Amino acid sequence: EAEAVNNAAALWMRPRKEITEEQYKEFYHHVAHSFDEPWLTMHNKAEGRLEYTNLMFIPSSKPFDLFDPARKHGVKLYVKRVFITDDCSDLMPAWLRFVRGIVDSEDLPLNVSREMLQRNPVVSKIRTALVKRVLGELEKKSSKFPDDFAKFWESFGAVLKEGIYEDVTYRERLVKLLHCRSTATEELTTLSGYVERMKDGQEAIYYISGENLGSLQNSPQIEALVASGIEVLLFDDAVDEFWTSVVTEFEDKKLLSVTRGDIDLSNFVSERPEGKDIPDPELDAQIASLTGAFKLALGDNVKDVRVSERLTGSPVCLVADEGGMDIHLERLLKQQNQLQEMSKRILEINPKNDLIKSLAGIAKEKPSDPTLVGAAELLLDQARIIEGEVITDPISFAKRMTDMMSKALQKL
Known part of the structure; x- marks a missing residue:
């Protein structure tokens, strides 16, 4: 059954400048079911032909299920502040499964089913934007903070390498991050x-x-x-x-x-x-x-x-x-x-x-x-x-x- 989230609880709907680092951390602990510090926080709102908000985190330590054979990602899908599913495989590639957080779409219908989410053009466009966002942030970290990025790589490098093998679209960018x-x-x-x-x-x-x-x-x-x-x-x-x-x-x-x-x-x-x-x-x-x-x-x-x-x-x-x-x-x-x-x-x-x-x-x-x-x-x-x-x-x-x-x- 769909679960509505009120605007007070929907932290991602608030402007970034109004959210403290402690509030981000508390939300990360809630959504990731983890107690470590977020290594990277990504809070963005897309407007125009495609409208959605994402609040995503990269952990500072390996999640316990990182190498689970199911290779499920950790991004939950919301539609207009209503939780839809945490099992939308098309929302994020398996090689970014260490990412935790939420995506809230304004374009999908509230009564969307799991079957409708498969090969859905809106989901596909959101996925592309999210992957580019994550890779862009990683590229910045690698360039400006190499020591910090090296710590990230020790934890999640093996997972990113899966993308080099599986995803020809992003292979060139991933190889440069290697x-x-x-x-x-x-x-x-x-x-x-x-x-x-x-x-x-x-x-x-x-x-x-x-x-x-x-x-x-x-x-x-x-x-x-x-x-x-x-x-x-x-x-x-x-x-x-x-x-x-x-x-x-x-x-x-x-x-x-x-x-x-x-x-x-x-x-x-x-x-x-x-x-x-x-x-x-x-x-x-x-x-x-x-x-x-x-x-x-x-x-x-x-x-x-x-x-x-x-x-x-x-x-x-x-x-x-x-x-x-x-x-x-x-x-x-x-x-x-x-x-x-x-x-x-x-x-x-x-x-x-x-x-x-x-x-x-x-x-x-x-x-x-x-x-x-x-x-x-x-x-x-x-x-x-x-x-x-x-x-x-x-x-x-x-x-x-x-x-x-x-x-x-x-x-x-």
Whole structure:
């Protein structure tokens, strides 16, 4: 049944200059069923061909239902001070569901039904105006108060990223608002900030995605990039895997995942601490023998074994093929039963690593040495663990680890 609100209670009908900050806060607590402070208050009245008043708030902390699967927004619809519904999905997109407040329309009929609200042209126009209003306020905050905006992003950035993936209309504006972690700074950075810091000759924006920020910062896949002074963006929200599939460029710079395909850093090798590599034909021959031995030992467990350009310290890492699905995205889809089986990965080996060099010497002298088989399987499992995967045969892994340690101790 429709509930009428008298003008005294309808705070949004009063001019902004007559409303105190405390009154706004009290109304926010009432409409949002929350006890935090509003981070942003938006009180506007539209007049002309479309007449409505909105009083909306962005919370300062995450609402408890922010990641509820229903993804319902928190804006209530009124018509001429009469409450109509708090479940008008067309009034606000799901990627702005953290917004709390009310919209009071003068153009909709009082007897409007939920069915009439669906694809309603008045509701559609109000929605467009509300989204533009919210984005405009966020853009102002990002530009004028970056530290304050960074706090907002920590709470609601993952939700806004959903809009990058879902809403092509506002994708460009949302990408410009995007803030993320980086190897170059402890503060959040924008894509524009990244581009400004790009090295001469750098043609792409590099990123790595995963579930844990600490693991990403220490990932083997970014070693050579960091050593070359190239910044890598760190994406640790699940939604990052999806929006990066539709945003492939920014300011004419390609977005490239460091866990997929080849990475050419030949222009930046001289900037690494170790400098340029001195040609070593003998080592190259040994590495070639080791690569062949590892391919034979691992068989169908990997798609290929090759020398890495992205490793400087770690012995091995796993990467996806150039045209393949990103490793983290594939794992997410598998966890959600949207993928039957994982694709085979490429095992990259680091020719500068002491362990790899030792194994390469064995491979050159005795390609059939059983030590190479155990080492290949152990290193593959190690690479899988680093990627956050579960080892399929932990008993065999433990046995190989024990055997390898025993052989090492016998040589002391």
